[in-house]
Amino acid sequence: MTGTDIPEQRPEQVERIRSLDPLAADVVLRDLARRNAAGDVAGLAAMLRDLLPSPAVADGLDVAEAMAAMRDLGFLLGSIRRHDTEPVTLVPQVVPVLRLLGERTRMVPRDTVLHYGTWNPPDERCRAYTDDPQEGYLQESVRMVFADLYAALEISRDLLDRPPTEDGFADRLHAFADHLGILVDSMDLVIRKVTRSSSPTGSARTWSRWSSTAKPGSARRRRNSRSGCSTSCCGRPSVRTRSTARSGGPWCPTARPGGGRPTRCGPSGAAWAAG
Incomplete structure (x- = not known):
């Protein structure tokens, strides 16, 4: 199930x-x-x-x-x-x-x-x-991904038994990637709105320890190379998500939040970590 x-x-x-x-x-x-x-x-x-x-x-x-x-x-x-x-x-x-x-x-x-x-x-x-407003942004970063993540799972279930050569397969795959773009938006929201200070009342790190299920340090986010790159540096297929659509360009692993086109990309895609 x-x-x-x-x-x-x-x-x-x-x-x-x-x-x-x-x-x-x-x-x-x-x-x-x-x-x-x-x-x-x-x-x-x-x-x-x-x-x-x-x-x-x-x-x-x-x-x-x-x-x-x-x-x-x-x-x-x-x-x-x-x-x-x-x-x-x-x-x-x-x-x-x-x-x-x-x-x-x-x-x-x-x-x-x-x-x-x-x-x-x-x-x-x-x-x-x-009662810190920053906790509200942490909660919203979870809420905002749910509908798109659910839709992406539905698409993946639909594609599971279909051959990649089937008409429309590529379009559905791009739709899948577009829905997953909300995960990047969620991370960007936390990076913009939640501080990483060591204050006991004002940090994402503090709230990462409140939940009985959270692990210390979970506020740290990492973006990796799986989304691909269409620039000449690595030649992987472009994936256009909501975040990249705002900037008008394809996303590459070396791009910063906001979506600027990178100048270069390492052979395996460089990782970007918040903070």
Whole structure:
């Protein structure tokens, strides 16, 4: 089973998951940023206990409701863990509930980047670890890729059993690449809007450690040579994405964000790393 086989991962279902509040967490989570800033682990644990449904209630949720519940519990789990405390030690009764939610959604029994970004409402109900506007850009960098990434997966499924010589194959392949261009736009958004300072309240690196699923250093982005180059330096096929369309030229691995045509390209394509 692939991601595109799961109804709740189709774009038309994303809005439903965002709209759901099965644990009545809207009001409670408004206090999350303040408690995180204060390092109030006891208060965070109390919030988790208050929101935690019984196993019987969790077992009665449908798939979309279970995803929304995991989203809201995940923000509290990640907050407690960020303060160097294991949440399951403070609230051990969360374990069977997480397992039930994982089984119901056919996902790992914890929050993921989909819960943090894609299934997180982008309006006044948005869940966040901090009150820093930069976190909103991090979340939007996840939200903005979903529809295009889903469309790219659908195209790849369609092309899987088709011969490359078939009429229209190349056009579909270029459409696939165009959809993937949103990934570059997402990285560029973070580079432009999120600082990489070591401040405990003002850095992408800090937020990369908030989520219970994130790895330190995940804010660092790298663009490599897979998108190809049509300049004479390497001769690989041009791939025109949304980012390159803004600049009017093909993309090469040595190009900087914004899309300027490069002067040269190494034999295997040079890598570009943010910062």
